[in-house]
Amino acid sequence: MVTLADDHDVDQLNLIGPDGTTFEQSTVAQGATGVEIQIVFKTGGTYSAGEYELVAVTGESSESMSLELRPDIQIVDVEPEFDEDDGYSSGRLFVTVENVGTGPSWVYNIGFRNAPYRNAPEVIEGDGVADTTFERPEASEEFLSPGTEREFLKQRGVLVIDDNDDVSCESDTAELTVVVQTPHGDIEQPIRAELSGGYHIDDQGAIQHPCKDVQIELLDGGGDNA
Structure with a gap:
């Protein structure tokens, strides 16, 4: 779950994998401040542990942050x-x-x-x-x-x-x-x-x-x- 500020104007969230490709993405509904990005699946496609990048897209601009996703x-x-x-x-x-x-x-x-x-x-x-x-x-x-x-x-x-x-x-x-x-x-x-x-x-x-x-x-x- 990704939590956004109340006054955000984010349109989409992209999760970029360690290999530089898009692993998962989610459109942000208007007015929503919580967005779920599923990365664990029972039927395959579960993420591999490593360093990911979360990209928040707003119109033509974007901001990103690094995430270490490593279960123990x-x-x-x-x-x-x-x-x-x-x-x-x-x-x-x-x-x-x-x-x-x-x-x-x-x-x-x-x-x-x-x-x-x-x-x-x-x-x-x-x-x-x-x-x-x-x-x-x-x-x-x-x-x-x-x-x-x-x-x-x-x-x-x-x-x-x-x-x-x-x-x-x-x-x-x-x-x-x-x-x-x-x-x-x-x-x-x-x-x-x-x-x-x-x-x-x-x-x-x-x-x-x-x-x-x-x-x-x-x-x-x-x-x-x-």
Whole structure:
């Protein structure tokens, strides 16, 4: 969003990319003091991080200013979801993400490497596909403007195990990696899950179950691998 002075006479705003070409432009409606220029898209065309120039055109004249558009997405917390009825772990994980950069971005997927549950949300590799559906937030809130912190929850479980797995729900640990995927690169955060309390059997017909008690520790070694 670009905010203009109340008495401005700007006709059009042009956003010039690092390569010198027009990346996006917007006509300014008469009397408007706020103009939205979309630079992040779910269907392609999202901007690349770098130095941009915002040009305000008034008739035959123009003024410009430089903008550094560079998102910096960080995983700031990972916590287990607990069942509202009995207070035990559901096997799903809340992932809190913050954009501390100067440009917006979009979280299109969160996956988990080395999760004990074989059907845990997957990381999209290369041309692969995965279920990118989030339980929360709403689709419109998957975008992260600078200074925004948001909590994400995938629909499928992560810490769900059975008797044949290498880990158990009896005072055991599992180490896995959370991967937040954006158009500007993947952000990885290794975590350690402490599992205890035995199985949380909320579905008698299932052969895999979450553990009753889960505690998450963020480990060193995370970061952006773009």
